[in-house]
Amino acid sequence: MIRFSEPILVTRPYLPNLEDFKKGLEEVWMNQWLTNNGPVLQRFQAELSRYLDVPEANLALFNNGTLALELGYYAMGLAGGDVITTPFTFVATSHALKRIGANPIFADIDPETMCLSPETAEKLITPRTKAIVPVHVYGNVCDVEGFERLGEKYGVKIIYDAAHAFGVFNHGIHGTHGNDVGGKGRSIGCFGDMSMFSFHPTKLFHSCEGGLLVFKDAKAQEKLFELRNFAIHSETECVDVGSNAKMNELQALMGLECLKKIDELLDYRQKIYAAYSEVFADCPEIKLVPHSRNKAYIPVLFKDFEARERVYTELKSKCNVFSRRYFYPLLTDFAPYAYAKGTCPVAEDIAARVLTLPTYYGLPLEDVNAIAENVKEIAG
Numbered sequence: 001m002i003r004f005s006e007p008i009l010v011t012r013p014y015l016p017n018l019e020d021f022k023k024g025l026e027e028v029w030m031n032q033w034l035t036n037n038g039p040v041l042q043r044f045q046a047e048l049s050r051y052l053d054v055p056e057a058n059l060a061l062f063n064n065g066t067l068a069l070e071l072g073y074y075a076m077g078l079a080g081g082d083v084i085t086t087p088f089t090f091v092a093t094s095h096a097l098k099r100i101g102a103n104p105i106f107a108d109i110d111p112e113t114m115c116l117s118p119e120t121a122e123k124l125i126t127p128r129t130k131a132i133v134p135v136h137v138y139g140n141v142c143d144v145e146g147f148e149r150l151g152e153k154y155g156v157k158i159i160y161d162a163a164h165a166f167g168v169f170n171h172g173i174h175g176t177h178g179n180d181v182g183g184k185g186r187s188i189g190c191f192g193d194m195s196m197f198s199f200h201p202t203k204l205f206h207s208c209e210g211g212l213l214v215f216k217d218a219k220a221q222e223k224l225f226e227l228r229n230f231a232i233h234s235e236t237e238c239v240d241v242g243s244n245a246k247m248n249e250l251q252a253l254m255g256l257e258c259l260k261k262i263d264e265l266l267d268y269r270q271k272i273y274a275a276y277s278e279v280f281a282d283c284p285e286i287k288l289v290p291h292s293r294n295k296a297y298i299p300v301l302f303k304d305f306e307a308r309e310r311v312y313t314e315l316k317s318k319c320n321v322f323s324r325r326y327f328y329p330l331l332t333d334f335a336p337y338a339y340a341k342g343t344c345p346v347a348e349d350i351a352a353r354v355l356t357l358p359t360y361y362g363l364p365l366e367d368v369n370a371i372a373e374n375v376k377e378i379a380g
């Protein structure tokens with residue numbers, strides 16, 4: 001077994017060229033403008049619009065993904081209603097619901113994609129349901145057409161937590177925001193009423209911290225811009241209970257510099273996935289989950305809880321490799337959501353067996369091979 005001399009973490013953020021970043025900083029210094037819809041943020045928004053092929057009027061940037069979700073849910077009118085969502089995600093998906101006074105109702109996931117299943121979600125729809133919040137977990141794409149049907153049939157909003165799905169384009173599927181699908185297709189953010197991308201440094205693309213909402217109805221933009229700035233409408237008017245969720249100029253600069261490299265960042269992750277895949281090919285006990293389009297994470301399923309725990313623990317103690325059990329425990333095992341404990345058996349099974357392995361731009365492929373060989377040896 002190989003023990004790395006330096007710890008290998010589950011992820012490391014990409015850092016852009018420092019000289020380019022310094023040039024950007026000089027501009028910020030000249031502008032003497034640090035936050036609140038500054039010129040660098042506006043440039044970042046324009047570049048994101050180009051990259052995603054979504055009009056700028058349908059985008060809003062925030063200082064992190066969690067507040068983007070919270071204010072997005074609020075702007076879509078979910079406060080006080082029931083919202084059907086998945087327990088197999090990061091806590092932010094449902095915390096943001098709770099914080100606006102919405103009531104998360106948990107439905108089970110599809111065993112293949114690990115995303116919320118439209119069939120299980122449909123069974124829980126009642127007159128109190130205001131929305132469904134599926135998550136493109138790991139960059140695996142939800143059944144967007146199934147959810148679109150539910151949205152139309154029951155008149156509920158469909159809001160995707162696309163925190164993991166930046167860089168995912170859905171070639172060949174007709175997005176609800178727009179018309180023709182050409183080239184790489186429409187961004188996955190174009191489905192449903194709204195989607196949120198997280199730009200946290202643990203994501204394949206980041207802005208130090210940050211979040212982006214993409215929404216179908218451009219009229220939402222004014223409301224969202226106000227909500228992220230305390231709901232101040234003018235010097236003498238505050239029109240709602242807003243928050244401080246403004247992305248600052250340094251975040252926007254980091255985002256702009258990282259965006260220059262996005263194709264390379266995405267390509268490198270495919271190489272990492274291919275390297276893991278090759279080593280695990282002859283090992284039926286270890287199932288590399290194949291569905292992530294952008295390979296934002298490398299989730300692996302083991303045969304049972306004991307095997308997963310052994311690999312997780314021994315990778316750390318014997319190999320100096322820090323994998324993570326995303327997403328274990330399930331949300332329904334946490335105190336705020338314990339009312340739903342035991343209601344989602346597929347998600348429970350997967351959470352007990354899944355492990356996410358290291359992946360990030362610059363992780364040497366020979367290290368990936370060594371990590372994978374170690375996993376194989378420990379899993380036995």
Ligand code: T4K
Binds near residue numbers: 009012064093
């Ligand atoms: N929805 C979903 C589905 C999400 O997954 C998330 C966030 C959100 C919503 C909310 O979006 P944000 O508000 O975060 O924009 C991490 C992240 O904090 C969180 O952003 C992410 N999901 C979640 C899946 O993972 P931790 O507690 O596991 O991260 P942490 O700080 O332990 O970092 C993980 C590894 O990365 C460590 O080994 C150290 C390394 N690292 C981390 C940072 C921050 C670095 O090397 N450099 C760094 O700067 O939650």
